[in-house]
């Protein structure tokens with residue numbers, strides 16, 4: 001297996017994963033801006049870093065190769081000799097007030113070595129750190145109250161979302177909210193210029209130059225034939241249809257897409273906040289997405305008779321849809337918090353359903369979700385717990401914090 005991206009399932013043994021160590025961006029938050037930047041609280045930097053390092057170590061201990069977004073980005077920019085081009089692209093999407101400010105920031109950013117520059121862009125650029133030399137009033141008189149020229153990107157440690165590995169390729173995502181949209185510029189640069197990925201036959205199924213939104217937290221690779229994609233706050237039905245057509249037309253190995261509709265609320269922003277695969281025939285699920293009798297609106301997309309068309313079937317018996325799609329005799333949905341009226345929403349809020357499978361039946365979860373964790377164990381799942389006091393403040397769990405690049409194929413049966 002030599003392709004730099006190879007993900008044919010949610011559960012195959014994890015070989016290589018992309019993480020981002022939380023940096024100053026998570027500390028560059030204030031109560032005024034945190035909601036817009038999609039945080040519910042302000043993490044304590046040394047502790048969130050310690051927790052994140054322990055997460056990475058837990059993966060390394062299981063033989064996983066851990067790569068870091070911030071490091072790959074700097075390497076890619078150096079390899080592509082495109083520091084200036086990268087900065088221009090970033091500044092163009094940073095809502096700068098005037099050209100003078102843009103020029104000043106460009107000069108400032110280019111004065112650092114590449115890694116330092118990338119780290120600063122990620123952390124956000126404060127007005128007080130840059131002197132704009134200009135004789136235009138508009139360049140120098142910007143409103144002082146707002147502290148940033150470039151907003152911090154505190155959600156970067158959720159590497160799952162700006163891009164998603166699918167088969168031997170990926171989607172590079174146009175994100176739902178402006179607060180996160182620049183995040184996919186890093187992975188775009190990596191795929192374009194990093195020697196490990198550039199010109200290595202990585203399929204870009206969808207790039208970020210689209211208007212329809214899609215995020216990796218909604219994109220699940222159930223096996224080498226079937227994807228599940230959430231229709232959610234972050235991913236539109238239109239984007240799912242476009243991606244499905246692209247996968248069919250370009251002769252990928254995928255034959256079926258299950259578009260699963262989940263409520264448009266913050267607590268359930270992505271499909272993986274309410275539903276993750278833990279074994280060949282087991283999923284976690286938040287009962288909050290199921291209607292009476294366990295129903296969930298699902299649209300099954302398959303190749304249409306004519307080229308360029310998709311055949312759509314609507315069903316709502318999710319458990320049976322999954323059982324059929326995965327071709328297993330029995331399928332178990334393990335309810336978050338055991339389905340208890342308090343434990344289920346409490347643990348789901350802290351990503352109790354958001355497990356990262358590192359092999360069939362082996363998952364990484366947050367320690368705080370002890371009801372869900374015990375229940376997983378009682379279903380024969382091995383649960384590796386990680387500390388989560390600070391990591392959980394960004395409303396994402398182990399699956400959100402990881403972008404698998406290579407998983408071993410599952411044995412054919």
Ligand SMILES: NC(=[NH2+])NCCC[C@H](N)C(=O)O
Nearest residue numbers: 038158217270394395396400
């Ligand atoms: N795949 C996920 N569930 N990611 C969670 C991302 C959380 C992040 N604060 C956001 O609101 O975007």
